[in-house]
Amino acid sequence: MPTAPLALLGHLRPQRGRMTAGVLLGLLGSVMGLAQPLAAKQVMDDMGRGAPAYGPVIVLSVLVAAGGILAGLGHYLLDRSAESVVCTARRRLIDRLLALRVPVVERTEPGDLISRVTSDTALLRQSAPQAVSAAVTGSLITLATVVMMGLLDAVLLGVTLGVIAFVGIAVAAVAPRIGRATRHTQEAVGRMGAALERALGAFRTIKASGAERQEARALHVAAEHARRTGVRAAAWEAVSATLSAVVVQVCFLVVLGVGGARVTSGAIGVSTLVAFLLYLFALAPRIGQLVEGVVQFQIGSAAAARIREVESLDVENPEAENPEAASPEAEGAHRGRDGGPVRAEAGPLPAGVAFRDVCFAYRPGLPRVHHRVSFSIPGGGLTAFVGPSGTGKTTVFSLIERFYDPDAGQVLLDGKDLRQWPLAELRAAIGYVEQDTPVLAGTLRENLTLGAVDATDEELRRALRLVRLDGLTDRLPHGLDTEVGHRGSRLSGGERQRVAIARALLRGPRLLLLDEATSQLDAASEAALRDTITDIAGRITVLAVAHRLSTVTTADRIVVMEAGRVRAVGTHTELLGTDALYRELATTQLLDARPTPSRTALT
Incomplete structure (x- = not known):
């Protein structure tokens, strides 16, 4: 990985043309400033001889005005370049963050990643113009000034150079400490951002638990740590500035x-x-500029190193094509303008799914979630996954979406290993409704068209009717263009679930994954949505994780999982007669009125 200074130079390289122009203009302005003392000397000499000094005064005035204008233009170009550097860095980081693999994001604090996009890139804006200006203009003008001083008097120049050498030694000793202190400060700010994101993400829970002071204390500790590291960095910067002054x-x-x-x-x-x-x-200011330039270069290098760390994280490559990959959906669907699937006349072909001896743990050293899980689901129909919590049901969906890859065994879609599918094509064929049904800040339309930007108003209305939300848009003040609030806070839990299902259906998937998709619905809405899912399952493959067995009693097949293994597969009626665990679950939820012996006695 490149060193921190090289990482900073990598960010500046695309703006080298504009920065060069800014530096040249600043250099010209500084050159005119160099001529000013000579003009002033001429004015004094003329006045000492009693001669008119109009000419030298006019020249001096022109030099002052022109030098100021050129220096201002150069400064503007450098600042404009710095803004472009920051914008480019932020766009690259955003693209990188959204392409990260799910395991990477889950083991990284979101607040820290956000701080790298915001505060770390802001340091590039602050340091880039000063570092470049000091490196080129400051160095050249300092050298030219020293030459002019030598022409005036070599003895006084020797005295001056001795002082400059002392400053250089002092700055060289202090600069690395400034870089380290700045890096520690940014890391502390990132940890504070992570703590704040954690608190805001569970805001209602904190309020309901009366835990405001407890969370505030944790945030205060993070803020205090950021303050201490910031003070340490400021102290080293003050030492540098004081030495030069x-x-x-x-x-x-x-x-x-x-x-x-x-x-x-x-x-x-x-x-x-x-x-x-x-x-x-x-x-004097040139020496200060050089010192500040070194300081800013260290600060910018520390920021660039943190940005580089994000750019080195593992990412997915949705567009990567495997030479063995096929395009099964091409038989029943064609691509939309945005790359999403659009239903052909006959509709998309349902996808078949199979697990073959799949073993999986979320991280090395953790217990396995799946132990040689195997099952086969043909295309079409509704398949339900049931079992106690923690048995690996949601993990089945995470593996199908390729958020993770199995440690052993195979996950197949239409008979092909998922690793042979291009990710973009695989996920275009799948609609996924997560357990916590996330709704993003923005309008209802923006949430529905996430991944289906070409959807028409008629398609949106049809999807809303399917999930029994067509009356919602009539009640909202701006219909589809109504803001739904942070994480959908202006919608009920059931409405958020149905918005997520409508969003998945709009993409025209061949395989629909529903993870507890009816957990927040009332009985009437659940029954209506169950009818909708049954209808959808007649045209595509639907897999549903369910704790409420009432939602899946009519499923074509039910997969019973226990302790990371598939225990039994069958219909509701078959499993009531053959599987003790399923019968116990059904009895608990009053789906089987017959007296049932305990599971222990049956097993």
Whole structure:
């Protein structure tokens, strides 16, 4: 992985043309500034001889005005380049974050990732122009100033160079500490963002639990840690700034004393001393600029290194084509303008799913969730997955979506291993409704068309009718364009579930995965949605995880899971007579009124 300075230069490289123009304009402005002390010396010499000084005064005025204008233009170009650098970095980070593999995101704090897109990239904006300007303009103008000072008086130049050398040694010692302190500060800010995101993500739970003070204390600890690291970074920056400021003042006093003695001895004239001091005054901010440039380069490098860490995380490649991959959906569907599936006349062909001896654990060292899970589901119909919590039912869906890959065994869609499918094509064939049915901030239309941007209003209305939400748009003040609030807070739990199902159906999937899709519906809505799912299952394959068995009693097949294994497969009626666990679940939920012996006695 590139070092931090190289990572920063990588971000600046695309803007090298505009930055070069900005640097050149700033350089021209600075060159005109270099000529000003000579013009001032000429004015003093003319006045000392009693000659008119109109010409030199006019030249001096032109130099001041032109130098200021050119320097301002250069500064604008550098700042504009910095904004482009930040925008490009943020776009790359956003693309990278959304392409990350699910396991990577689940083991990383979201707040820390967000801080890298926001605060770390902002440091690039702050450091880029200063670092570039100091590296080029500051260095060249400092060198030119030193040359001009040498032409005026070599002795005074020697005194000045001694002071500059001292500043350089001091800055070289301090700069690495500034970079490390800045990195620690950004990491602390990231941890604070993660803690805040955690609290806001469970805001109602915190309120209901009366845990505001408890969470506030945790956030205060994170904020205090960020403050301490920020103070440490500020202290090293202050040391750097103080060294440059104090040394420049000492330099002025030493030059003034030595120069005064040389004027008294007649070695140089007063006008030469004045011109040298003017160059010294011009040199002081250049030294400060160089010091600040080094500081900003260290800050920018630390930020670029954190950005580079995100860019090195594992990502999916939805567009990658496997030479063995087929396109089974091409027989029954064609692609939309946005790459999503659009139903052909006959509709998409239902997908068949099979697991063959699948073993899986979420991370090395953790217990396995699946132990040689095997089952086969033909295309079409409704298949339900039931069993106690923690038996691996939701994991089945995560493996089908390829959020994870099995540690052993195969997951097949239409007889092909999922790893032989391009991810974009695989997921275009699948509609997935998660257990917590996320609804995004934005309008109802934006939520429904997520992944189906070409859907027409008629298609939206049809999908809403299917999930019994057609009356919702009539009640909303702006219909489909009504804001639903953060995470759908302006919708009920049942409405959020049905919005998620309608969103999945709009994509025209060949396989629909429903993870507890009716858990927040009342009895009437559940019955209506059950009829809808039964109708959908007549045209595509539907897999449903259910704890409420009332939603799946009419399923074509039911897969009973226990302890990460498939225990039994059959219809509701078959399983009541053959599987003790299923019978116990059914009895608990009053689906079987017959007296049932205990599971222990049956097994």
